[in-house]
Amino acid sequence: MKDGKVILKRLSFLDFREDEYASLVASRSSNPFETLVATVISQNTNDRNTMRAMKNLKERLGYLTPEKMMELSDEELEELIRPAGLHKQKAKYLKLIAERLSGGALEEILSLETEEARDRLLEIPGIGPKTADVLLSLMGRETIGVDRHIARVSSRLGISDGSYEATRRALMNIFDKKDYLRAHLLLIKLGREYCRPRNPRCGECPLRDICDFSHSLKPGDSD
Template sequence: MSSLIPPYCELKGEEIVAGLRGIAVDPRDFVAYWVYLSTRDPFAVLVATLLSQHSTDRKALEVYRRLVQVVKNLSPASFLNCEEQELAEILRPVGLHRRKAKLLRTLAREVVDFDLKALSNLPTFEARQRLLRLPGVGPKTADVLLLHLGHPLFPVDTHIARITWRLSWAKRPCYEEIQKVWMELFSPEDYQEAHLRLIQWGREICQARKPRCFTCFLRICCSFAKEGGGLKNSFWYNGG
């Protein structure tokens, strides 16, 4: 068990996974996961993840489907053949549409001659460093893709960060520290399921404004719940 997890918490990783199974997960609520299941295409997963930044997964999925109709196969070359203004109009519903249109074309230019599927055969650290050098790709975006490609990584989004912070399992609201907590707690074979279910738990139970602590099985080891909630409702987090 991670040294950051307090000794009074007797829940083990597999018990937390079992508890999280009390919440339903719909792949359509996770645009990158849905796109991976539908295409097995790493570039399409990158596109989907970038669309979801500063937007909801449902809205990003709607825009992704529109992109498939207009840009067709969503290859890097197809993005380069699409006018930036036309692309921006398609992306308008997910916000920051001009910035994202420019970013997607820049990303396409960087990877047009790069086989992203080859990342699955590289050591995890090297594959991650290569992705982090790409425009618009931060730690979360890189980890989402690499997890789908079979690398033992645990992406952290704002919901997972909030849950960790409320549990007091991280000393700092830092991506790497939060990630380390869950990677030490769970077995690698549970990373994908636990990642998705924790996000959904944050959406439905450990909500930002009105957390439903009374329905949460984690309340037995949660500092936030023990203090009655409300005292730690805000925290700094920066992923990408």
């Protein structure tokens, strides 16, 4: 089993700016619905585009609430979040999410124990495991969201090569609970800057000596 403390120590030089992560920026507003919206919009796009879409929404609606979201026409919502891509699909899901979470329903869900809250969130169309886990972790709950970068890093390190849930559980087992959010953010940064899908920078990676993938490479196979 990999040592989570060693991994975080090795990655500490990376660190991160809060403005690199749209969902993290949104979480600082102390508005769980805004954090959820940012997480949904961030799917399959980069944080710069997510922030542009969020800026449009906040300029139009001010403090984001499910009720305000529901007042927008489908066409207007689509146009506001267009910078993030897949705007029609995301607008459809945001409307469904807003409908299900209006009237204080989100606050009620977040008052539950973590796994029960997670189960309730997963019942809502448009909220998948990653979205639920990212929201909960940003709200200070004990879980780890697994995006494509974290899944790739986890597989290459030999932490997990299974399903989303298997990877989430494996990561939760090796990191201390207090470090879950930091681990999530640093593993994303590692995946973006070193453990890239193509041409990974294995020779420069701070985890190369404990990485199964790196050990399997022949000279010249990576940067």
